[in-house]
Amino acid sequence: MPELPEVEAVCRKLRGAATGAGVVGARVLRCGTERVAGQAVGRTVKGVERRGKHILVRLSGGVTLHTHLRMSGNLYVIPDHRFHSVYARVIVELGGGRGIVLEDKRALARMDALADEEIDGRLDAELGPEPLGAAFTPEAFAARARGCRQPAKLFLMDQRNVAGLGNIYAAEALFRARIDPRKEIGRISPGKLRGLHAVIVGVLSDAVESAVAAYAGPGAFHSEENFPVAVYDREGEPCVTCHRRIVRIPQGGRSTYFCPGCQR
DNA sequence: AACACGACCTGGTAGC
DNA sequence: TGCTACCAGGTCGTGT
Numbered sequence: 001m002p003e004l005p006e007v008e009a010v011c012r013k014l015r016g017a018a019t020g021a022g023v024v025g026a027r028v029l030r031c032g033t034e035r036v037a038g039q040a041v042g043r044t045v046k047g048v049e050r051r052g053k054h055i056l057v058r059l060s061g062g063v064t065l066h067t068h069l070r071m072s073g074n075l076y077v078i079p080d081h082r083f084h085s086v087y088a089r090v091i092v093e094l095g096g097g098r099g100i101v102l103e104d105k106r107a108l109a110r111m112d113a114l115a116d117e118e119i120d121g122r123l124d125a126e127l128g129p130e131p132l133g134a135a136f137t138p139e140a141f142a143a144r145a146r147g148c149r150q151p152a153k154l155f156l157m158d159q160r161n162v163a164g165l166g167n168i169y170a171a172e173a174l175f176r177a178r179i180d181p182r183k184e185i186g187r188i189s190p191g192k193l194r195g196l197h198a199v200i201v202g203v204l205s206d207a208v209e210s211a212v213a214a215y216a217g218p219g220a221f222h223s224e225e226n227f228p229v230a231v232y233d234r235e236g237e238p239c240v241t242c243h244r245r246i247v248r249i250p251q252g253g254r255s256t257y258f259c260p261g262c263q264r
Numbered sequence: 265a266a267c268a269c270g271a272c273c274t275g276g277t278a279g280c
Numbered sequence: 281t282g283c284t285a286c287c288a289g290g291t292c293g294t295g296t
Contacts, residue, residue: 003289053290070290087274090269106274108290149266159291168289232289253269255287268296280284 002069002163004131005207005227009051009215010075015048015055017077018100023059025081025093030107030250036090039063039113045094052127052163057100062116065092067102073109075102076217085101085218103218131204136162138197145185145193152188152196153181154252162200168232171257175202180263181256182249231257 002010022044026037039087043059050056053254057065067075078084081091081099090111092100128144129135144161155161156170165173174181176199179192188196210227234257235248235254244261 006289059286068290070272072290104273105276106272106288108273154267157290166289252267254290266296269294271293272291273289276286276288278284278286280282 002053002073003166003169003207004050004053004204005169005211006215007055007069007164008208009056009211010049010069011048011050012212013215013217014055014075014077014100017098018045018057018094018171021045021098022095023092024095027091027093029088029091030089035113036065036111040065049231050129051123052159052250053166054123054127056119058116061111064116064119065111065113066119068109069104070108070110072102072106073102074187074218075100075109078218080171114138120255127159128161129163131162131164131200132208136197136201138194141197142193145188148184148186150185151182151251152179153256155185156200157252157254164204165200167254167256168229169200169203169207171232172230173200175258175263176203178262178264179260181251183264184251231259233257 003202004153023040026040028036040059043061043063046058046060048057053068055067059065069075078101079100080097081093084091084101087103087105089104089107089109090099090102094100102109129140148155152174153170156165158172177192177196179188179196207227231246234246237246239246239259239261242259242261246257246259248255248257
């Protein structure tokens, strides 16, 4: 599920619920990383930050709980750490009996405990600018794209170019910008590239709002009631603009959806 | 260096 | 109804 907007919703909820709480224990269920227990206990939650799709729970003493939800993870506070879903993978026990639970049906999500500098340095090296941050300017985006041979969709999915876009919002942004996902990013006109930059910001801003509104914690993640998806998972349906059928093609081992009429 | 592809995991569902 | 096959909002490691 989680791309930047959903991860942002998770972070905001977690920040409100966990900031100030003390960590009194940690249990790694099924599999996971043992360092969480060793490094986190006895510290206090100072805050929760997001970088791309990564969640950073800042603890006292310069330690960060780093979580990536991958495809199907979720992270939220439960009132009693003894009562958790069968899909819980890590439980961080908080003072007062509450708990932060990392939950994932597919067991792909990861949590680890690291020194602040270590995780910050790693993410800074791996990730491009925050698309909703000041560093994500049209000029920086164009500079990154210049000379690049990647198809537009793969370029957007690459976290080194923009941090936080995934399969859905990359497809939606390309639809709004009317760009064929197969088109080499370096061959897109400056005007269209500027338009793409703008719709990335627009799509993600809209999606953050709807994700925050829709995200309840356990279970419900979906923001599609609020965020209208034009092409994603709509193979064969008529395009909302030109009524041609949406098609699905494989790209980088994933499904890309687009309108062959509008996106050129 | 750039790309394709399988691996990681398990659940949901379309189709027979 | 029951089984199978395929698909999944992400990333990493390996091989070409």
